[in-house]
Amino acid sequence: MTAPDAPPHVAVRRVSKRYGPLTVLDRVDLTVDRGELVTLLGPSGCGKTTLLRLVAGLATPEEGTIAIAGRDVTRVPPHRRNVGVVFQSYALFPHLTVAGNVAFGLSVRGRRRDEIDRAVARTLSLVRLEHLGARRVSALSGGQQQRVALARALAVEPEVLLFDEALSALDRNLREEMQVELRRLLREIGATAIFVTHDQDEALTMSDRIAVMNGGRIEQLADPKTLYERPATLFTLGFVGQSTRLRGTVAAAGDGMVAVDTPVGRVAAMGQFLAGSSVVVATRPEHLRVVADTVGHEGSDRARNSVDGRIRAVIFQGSRSRIEVAAGDQVLLAEAPGRIASALNPGDAARLVWPVAETFAYPDPEARA
Ligand SMILES: Nc1ncnc2c1ncn2[C@@H]1O[C@H](COP(=O)(O)OP(=O)(O)OP(=O)(O)O)[C@@H](O)[C@H]1O
Ligand SMILES: [Mg+2]
Incomplete structure (x- = not known):
């Protein structure tokens, strides 16, 4: 999908992040090709959300650089990065309807009404909420809210999408359905994605490559089959599969x-x-x-x-x-x-x-x- 000499779409180079005495990310290197989906997998507290926040521009690293499409964005604010984020907490606008939440990003970008309506209809149908467009988000279940957050991020079709536990509140059937649909949609719009999940099966199903993280470092970065069949370390072996x-x-x-x-x-x-x-x-x-x-x-x-x-x-x-x-x-x-x-x-x-x-x-x- 990417020419061999094309720069990686997202390039994280020797990035460290500290909070006080705590080193949360320790010289992390990660490159993601255009159209690729890379999953960050690792135990609670290993730095997955922090890494996504750095790519989104919601935090700045103490060391290292982040480039998107060959441009150094380490100090570029979030709204000038063309990066969409689906957070671990949904962060919806409670006073808006479902459709209002999904339309929000397009409205602030000044898109035409008919274009907005089409994008809202398309993404709400993707997350199976087409019938709830007029409902206030405060009157939705947790899983429904999570799907609104997903639709809101997809509606603006950013070049890079970051997903933090974006499917975690869904029951198994819906979740497996959404994994397939989401992967298909990302391919269709050609988006590059970094995905965080605790669910190994989800990681193995959706990812082109998986980065196993441990204590602020990437322990192994490989395609799902290699990671499972030839884990490089005992940590990876123990974290993925039995x-x-x-x-x-x-x-x-x-x-x-x-x-x-x-x-x-x-x-x-x-x-x-x-x-x-x-x-x-x-x-x-x-x-x-x-x-x-x-x-x-x-x-x-x-x-x-x-x-x-x-x-x-x-x-x-x-x-x-x-x-x-x-x-x-x-x-x-x-x-x-x-x-x-x-x-x-x-x-x-x-x-x-x-x-x-x-x-x-x-x-x-x-x-x-
Ligand atoms: N703003 C902050 N100030 C201080 N420490 C922080 C801050 N944000 C995160 N941390 C710490 O950084 C470490 C990594 O946090 P992070 O949220 O990246 O973990 P995670 O891998 O996403 O975990 P989880 O799977 O539980 O979501 C944790 O020890 C956390 O307590
Ligand atoms: Mg997290």
Whole structure:
């Protein structure tokens, strides 16, 4: 969508933000291409809203620069940035109607009446509120107010849109519907978007790329598939999706692989460490296959890991079930389609088998060097 030599639409370079002694953003770099949707994902307080406020111009960084379409806007006021924001708190005008709120940005820009009416009708229908245009916003539910805020930001068709938990008040069905519709509309108007959510599924569904944030820094920035399948750090692995994690010590290393002694026996994993290193080996539940027959244990080999244990719980989750297998004092997480899981019972002996290629070793953050 963007020519290879085109500058990024939004470029955040080495930006730091402090409040008193607290460093809320620590030398953050983030570039977003024209038409791209990048999601900021991370625990409460990691700096997501602060980063959006800096891009919108509602706060100024102590260090670093922000450029939009190649222009340095670090000190340009919000109304001269062509950036739309949907805030975490909706910040609607309570004395105006739904349609009045949505029309507001267009009116202050002096757009023609018929143009305003068309934009209001279009965005209200997008958020499924076409029937409530004349209602005062103070007489709406939280989810309805959130959708008015969304429509208000979209109506002016800014080049850059920032969404802070913009769908969080909606029930699951409406939310999933809006994710698809919103993504389609953003593509249609060619808008560049930075999206903040706590919902991993939403991030994986909507984003071209995801930035996982941790304590004011971007821990990993990658497309959803890479982020999920090849998390660069233990933090990203733990924050996106589920996993089994086992602590251990590297017994042997070579060829980008390690053999690790863990509490459940030797486990092979991808990674480069010296023998004797303290590591954590991790795998996603969908790679662990549960084998009910535990006769003839050959142990782990170069291609696959194998651990014997006992089924602790089978948790029904609709189309699939999560299976917890206890081995010694460790619990390993597997996943299976309902039809396979229904044959498994707590207390049964079970063997877990999984590919070494899907097992990754990370430095143990709690180990003393
Ligand atoms: N105006 C302010 N003055 C002082 N501290 C602030 C201010 N705004 C934010 N902070 C602090 O900065 C940190 C980051 O806040 P921010 O709102 O960016 O987090 P967040 O990632 O959006 O979290 P959440 O997911 O809970 O919305 C927090 O520790 C917060 O208390
Ligand atoms: Mg926030």
